[in-house]
Amino acid sequence: MNDKNCPPNSRQRVAGVLRRMLSRQESVVFVVLIFEILLFSAIGRNFLAPDNVRNIVRHSVEIGLLALVMTPIILTGGIDLSVGSMMGLCAVAFGMLWGEAHFAPWLAACAAVAIGTAGGAINAGLITRLGLPPLIVTLGTFSLFRGLAEALTGGSKSFTDFPDSFLSLGNSLAFGVPVQAWVLVVVSLFVWGLVHRTTAGRAFRAIGFAPEGARYAGIPVGKRIAFAYTLAGAVAGLAAVIFVSRVGEARANAGTGYELAAITAVVLGGTSIFGGTGSVYGTLLGVASVAVLSNGLSRILSISDISRELSGMLTGALLLVALAGGALTKALAERPHRSKPADPVNSESAGRKEK
Amino acid sequence: MAPHLLNLASIVKSFGPVRALKGVSFDLRAGEVHAVLGENGAGKSTLIKVITGAHQPDGGTLVVGGEAVAALTPARARDLGIACIYQQPALFPYLTAAENIGLRLKKSGAFSLTNWKDQRAHAQELLNRIGAEISPDAEVSALSMPEQQLVEIACALGTGARIVIMDEPTASLTQKEQLLLFAVVRDLRASGIGVIYISHRLEEIFALADRVTVLRDGESISTSAVADLDEAQLIRLMVGREFDHIYPPAESAPGGTVLSLRNLGSRAGGVHGVTLDVRAGEIVGLAGLVGAGRTELARILFGLTPADSGEITLNGLPLSIRSPREAISHGIAYVPEDRRRHGIILEMPIAHNITLAILPEFFPATLLREGAEAKLAQRFIRLLGIKAHSPESRGGTLSGGNQQKVSLARWLATKPKLLILDEPTQGVDIGAKAEIHKIIRDLTRDGLAVLMISSDLPEILGMSDRIGVMRGGTLTAVFGGKSDAHTVMSAALGQEAA
């Protein structure tokens, strides 16, 4: 039993990688996605036709963007309920700047992203400077941002008649792929890099696993968390612009319900709601699963209203199942450790902390 | 002779390879205050947990009120009249004292009505009985710590406890509050309750206790009437042992001063007037009892607690340390006491744990390089003899000793000038202990200055080139060269060395 310090040979390494892959939730979602694709292409007509695939992609970019930036937040053990409302506010701001202040669309878009960044910064400030729970802060901004959007439009006004050059962002192709998909690709690469390849990503996980422990290791916890929330705001602004371009209308209810879809995608994709574990690739798989499900159902049932609710229900149910599954896996993973020699001073049953 | 309330015989309790209790016998009579004395790690807290049912002993018998008890649980212990008052009271902060007392009584149905008048009157009666000037309507969070303790005692009385355990009750009390507590304890004794009193303060033991049991290394060394002993004898009982463990000696003289503290104080940390030097290549041990302020001092040096008076100088440069990141950048490293919560992150692999404190330095341009990281981890695994499957193994899969080595590796990776160790071998098996000691000594050969906080007296005596003793938030003595257990313990207790 002396080989513990020898580096594993290549076959052992491959076996280890495979074992780890299969036990991870990302693999499960991947299988689910493949299953969905197979099911719908067998049952529905022209499911895999390029037109339909483009449709699926177009409809999933906005939620995908939100899910991507929700990932670092959930990795730190936090949550952001306000991203959907932020979209609404940014959409309205965009509309107003273009429609009333006559900004050029690209300028208005930059301003929209700036507003989103400011909103994210508000969340960040309240959470890190005042130490308020992310749940309630973002619940408050969820209401505030949407409310501002509604107040600014008097509840009904919206902006239309955008120039074709702008609408092409949301509706035409670049290199055979919907234009906004490239935006998603760029943001995906950025967030993937952030979470998996930078020290900030390592910090997010450490904070999620052990906020105090991260502090003891010299990690600037406040700064990292603030960045995550501010980034979410900025990308919500970007998603708002894409939304407006796709539907051709800047209105206050943009992004309604998107925060739930984003959180669902993230959790489905294997990111633990408690923080620490998760991956961007899992989130993208989660987004894809939800988008494919929604589209597939609409083709089977051919009454698009029913499918929308059904997919909404299934999304909710899926989230519950994903959560429950995650909880069970966590419980099972912790079981072996209970038989480990308990530290007499630091063990859980140490009652009141003494020193 | 008063009846026995409690009788423990040959209690054995192990946690994996660590044998916390090796056959402890203890008894408690009605109407007596029985003190339990022993260094940290002697087994006092484990003994308490066995009595309160939080831990099940691996061997031995437990007899409560004349009846043998097989598997004691906390709920059962409460029903049998055993109550424990910890240093941090287990009260409901936003409820009143009366309600806290009321909720701890025997369970009532969910739809029973709370009789506020009766509850208040009952609480008032209990509080009066112990002479506490606390209104039953006071919200617990608004009470001071000693007042909360008194409420806890009232709760214990309310549950009809016959056996009351007090764990270092005077640790945070003023002189006046202590006297009040003593009066309470005497009243409890007079009413036939048996009090198990854990304290390091010899003057309290002589003032209050009828009998005293000394624990050492998990064994009950002696139980005698307090009247039959004097201080010197007690101290001898506490520390007397053979040193069968060889500590690696220093090989060269220490170099220049690395850390210099002058009159360092922090109100938030409860520390004042600390003046100390640590030189390159030397190990300064920091001894003292629980509550003396050692970890608080470490936290100040590491930027976790702000200092508001005095100076910290590192290699001649005066410093103001406002965060752990700043401390690390100056070359100060802190291996914390709470290994599982602060020392390593259990869910992360060893390699990630090791680089966690050097993220900006090891990965310039913030990009991770897992290959280089794994190499670094392998180097430390070899250097420190960490027994793990691979650098990818999660921290939680390691034994206590190996976890401590990973924690150490993390801080060694920061290439510190000053290494602060807080209980470096607590809960670590003998083999790993020796290895860690050797590692620490080897490090000093390269000029590292080490400040080592430990409650393990042999470790302090064996490892330290000089020993500082803290008591009451300040440094009260510094012993150069080799010292002996008796001297150090006396200083820690505040006694004149006999």
Next chain:
Amino acid sequence: MMQKYMRELSIAFVLALLLLALAVFAPNFFAIHPLLSRLTAQSPALVAAIGMTLVIVCRQIDISIGSQFGMCAVVAGVLAAKGMSLPVVLLASAGAGAVMGATNGALVAWLRLPSIVVTLATMVTWAEALRLWQQGRLLDLPAHVKWLSLGQTAGQTTLVVFTVVLVLFAAWAMRNLAAGRHVFAVGNDAEAARLAGIDPQWVTFGVFVLMGVLMGIAAVMNIAQSPQVQPTCGDGLELKVIAACVVGGVAVSGGRGGLLGVFLGFLLLANVNPALTHFHAQAYWEKAIQGLVILLAVVADGVCSKLPNKAGDSKAK
């Protein structure tokens, strides 16, 4: 004494100012019939606030109540349309609420999932299920349901009085029933509660079930006021109710809070919008004000708890 009721007093003060301003500038705010109608319309939300108070005191949250409300209303409406009597309708509605509450409660209490995410999921699941079922149709209600068959004024008065009685009873129960005290204990410190012989799981579960039952009752109160049931009648309810609780001094960290504050907070918030209408101001600011109010209340709590404090948090080593 003043210290203890600081929050309630400040809300009462602001409320008094608001009412005073209304009395001076828009006295027809107090015209008896519209006033009664408004109070009746607000009653279901107040009933919901009772449940939410208990949930938050227990250190949880429930954002699915809007969907529960809609679902219960439709269940009640469907049964009423089939000719069922009012008591049966009430029972069924409360039962539906109990089932939905129990789902939340089980997932939170025994699977230890964070209540925010669980209730987020159930909120959507039930809302979509309802939409699937009803397709957005409005349900016509039979005559015997309207105003509880008492005629408008008598019906409205009954509903308002019932609400007030319920609030008083709930306040009494929270203070005097052991079950109520257990909720506070668990919200303060679940471990200490366990050590005191209270089962935190069952208490948490019970709190969510009760929330569901109250939503069922509130739903029936709602359908008694309109000729039709709108499946979207619960939209935005959770925000309104949480805002009232947070403003009323219920700490999000659990263990603290009372119905008096919630009642006053509710009155204040519920009348901001009608007041705006009467002042001929923009009425679309409701959500924004709600959000702002939640943030202000939470910031105030956060700032207060950071003030230099008592010995309660001394940390000696």
